[in-house]
Structures are given as structure tokens and as C-alpha cells.
Amino acid sequence: MLAAISANCSRSAGATVTVVVAILRVREQHIAVFGGSGSGKTVLVSSFYGAAQEQAFLKESLFHVIADDTGQGNRLRQNYLGMKKNATVPGITRFAATPYSFTIKLKDQDDAKVAKARPFDALRLVWHDYPGEWFEEEPTSEEEGKRRAETFRSLIRSDVALVLVDGQRLLDYAGEEEKYLKSLLWGLRDGLLRLKDDLLNEGKPLADFPRIWIMALSKADLHPNLDVHRFHDLVVEKAAGEVASLHEVLKGLVQIPEALSMGEDFILLSSAKFEPGKIEVTERVGIDLILPVASLLPLERLVQWAERFEIPRKWLDRLANNADVFAAVLIGSKAFSTFLNKVPKVGPLLAKVAPSALTAAVKLGTSKIKDMNAEARANRDHLTATLTQFRLDLDQGVKDDLLVKSLK
Ligand SMILES: Nc1nc2c(ncn2[C@@H]2O[C@H](COP(=O)(O)OP(=O)(O)O)[C@@H](O)[C@H]2O)c(=O)[nH]1
Ligand SMILES: [Mg+2]
Secondary structure, eight states, rough: EEEEEOOOOOOOOOOEEEEEEEOEEEEEEEEEEETTTSSHHHHHEEEEHHHSSSHHHHOOEEEEEESSSSHHHHHHHHHHHHHHHHOOOOOOOTTTEEEEEEEESSOOTTTHHHHHHSSSSSSEEEEEEEETTHHHHOOOOHHHHHHHHHHHHHHOOOOEEEEEEEHHHHHTTTTTTHHHHHHHHHHHHOOOOOOOHHSBBBBOBSSSOOOOOEEEESSSSOTHHHHHHHHHHHHHHHHHHHHHHHHHHHHHTBTTTTTTTTEEEEEEOOOEETTTEEETTTOOGGGGGGHHHHHHHHHHHHHHHHHHOOOOOGGGGHHSSHHHHHHHHHOOHHHHHHHHHHOOOOOOOOHOOOHHHHHHSSSSOOOHHHHHHHHHTTOHHHHHHHHHHHHHHHHHHHTSSSOOOOOO
């Protein structure tokens, strides 16, 4: 928002000075990425950020991806350029848990009229790596245990968690994939159980916690014949019991345990095409779905849950961050305020909104979204264009057999 703060400074001459201050209204979405050492976490975040700094992306895109920590951004870009130019990969980072913070800043932030009409100006994506080794190995000291719990606590604001299934290890275990899949899921389950006492406040289940746990095949380029449905089948065939018991453990950690999707969503990811002596960074799979998944999937899921069971109003805000503003953009601020005006003004913003406003936003058909996207692009309303594009990207991801979304 460009907030004009009028400071009426009386000067001796009686002149009035108006100071215009630009305040960027930023909405934050967090995403948690769980994966063992070598499963592709660092390469993934480097590819996500590096590709967004390419001229081709900068020209075409509706937004810039800016690293909030410049030094960290440069390191990620170095990783990316090393892969692209010299086929070198980033160094191994065992036991490192790093949050990365990116601001998704719309282009042409300065059109005052468009800016004023939108409910927020920029999205911040905070990306949390959680090293899977921490789930495989007991902490070596009490202090180490504390550090793990603290790191975990920082990522529980995420709506979405990706569980990386290492495509290389699946190959190593070809024919007996259950050995790898079971150990991965048991490790996660045991790790969570070990953290449980530290995480819960006097045994009270958590309100804020990732509610959507997506199984993500990393290094999908190593599996050219595996589409997302076959990956889904493989997980069910080889490790359905382990998925179910991880689901049980997650349920034991949260309030409103019905609002949890575990082992219902699947995605394919490849950060680049790795060939002998060459890393083709332009051949990426699923990376462009990360922002849409982090931002819009929670809103969609919230509506699905609300159709299945009663969600107390005050909970709407906690189960999917920013669902209110995303819905407002998707159905248009005017329509959204009509919904708002129909309900009593109490409690947090979302509690005021009949879930029907959210449903309306989610149920818009693809052709309607396409129209809105074209219109927003024409009007240079980049926020609406971006979010409607995210919706179209999700639809396309499903069509391209890269993404399976829960039907529940
Ligand atoms: N084929 C393929 N290999 C990958 C991909 N991403 C990572 N790798 C390989 O996996 C190694 C470990 O990746 P890294 O991101 O460092 O794993 P981390 O320990 O989870 O951070 C890299 O050095 C690459 O050799 C990918 O998308 N495709
Ligand atoms: Mg790493």
C-alpha cells in the first residue's frame, strides 16, 4: 500500500508538507521441506531461486523473487550457476537446517490506483529445510535435542510440508523400494514422537502445524517413466502401513486432527536434468508449482475440509494462513467485501467471512480463471494476475501428471 501520511507541519510561512511513505504490505507463507542428507534440498532451493534470476524469467514474469538476505541469495545463485556452467553441485550439508526467506515482489508496484485496490502487495515465502538425518539418528546431547526441537518449532507455521522421497535411493533399491520407503517414513514418525514432548505445551495439541503433508519425488529426472500416479501407486503398494502410522502420529500432535492430509497429495520434482558432465538447469520439473502449492493449496484444502466437517469460525485463520486475502484476490475485492458486509464484524478477519466466500473463490472454473487472468494482465493488476496464474498452474500440474491433489 502506498500510504500517504500527511504531516501537517506548521511552518512560519504556513505551508503544509505532505510526506508520502510507501509501506509494503507483505503476507507470509511458510513451507517445510523434509529430506535426508543428499535427497536434493539444497539443489532444490538453489534451482528455485537461481532460475528466477535468469533474464528470461525476469522479462516474462509478473514478479521478482528477491532473497531477503543478500548474502544467502548470492550463495544460492552461485550454486545454480555452478551447476549451469560447470556441472558442479553444491557442497554436502549434513545436519544443517536453514530457513530461506524470499520476497515475491510484484512488478510495477508503483501504480497507485491498482495498488490501493489490492489487499496486499507482496508475498514472502519462507522455506525451511529440515534435515532428515535428525529423524534417523538420536540426538547426541541434550543441547542437540533442544536445537532440533527449536528448529522444528520454527517451521510449524508452515501450512504445507514436503516429504522428499530421494529418487536416487529409489533407484538404488529398485525392486525392493519398500526397504527405503519404510525406513524414510518410520524415521519421520519416530523423530516426531521423540520431539512430541518438547513441541506440545503441557501436553496440549498444537493449533499451528503443517496440515498438508505432500509426498514429493525428488530427482524425478532419474525416473522418466514414472508419472505422479505411478509414484503414488508405488508409495501405497510398498508403504501404505507406514503412511497410515505417520498419519496417526501427526493426528496426535494437533487440534482438529480431521484437518490433516497425509499421504493424499503427491508431486514430482526435478531441479535440473543431471547427465554425465552436464547439468541442464532449464529442464526442471515441478519447481514452478512450489509457490502455487505453498499459497493456494491450503485455501483449497480448507474449503474441502469445511465441506466435510464443521470447522469453528475462529479456526479458519489458523488452518490456512492468508486464506482470506487470497480468496479476496481470486473473487475480486468488491465481491469479497459484499461477503464481508453480510456478516457481523467480530473476531479475526476470516471469522467474519462466511466460508461461502472462500468456497466461491475456490470453485471458480478454469475458464473463468483464465478470463480473470487475461483481464488482470491487461489492466496490469499483477497481484490478481499472479494468483489466478497460480491457480492455472495447479490445474496444469494435475493435467501434466506432476501433481495429485487429495480428493478428500
Ligand atoms: N538427477 C538429479 N540429481 C539431483 C537433483 N537434485 C540433486 N541431485 C543430486 O543429489 C545431490 C545432493 O543434493 P543436495 O541438494 O546437496 O542434497 P541435500 O543434502 O538434501 O541438500 C546433488 O549433489 C546432485 O548430485 C535432481 O533434481 N536430479
Ligand atoms: Mg543441503
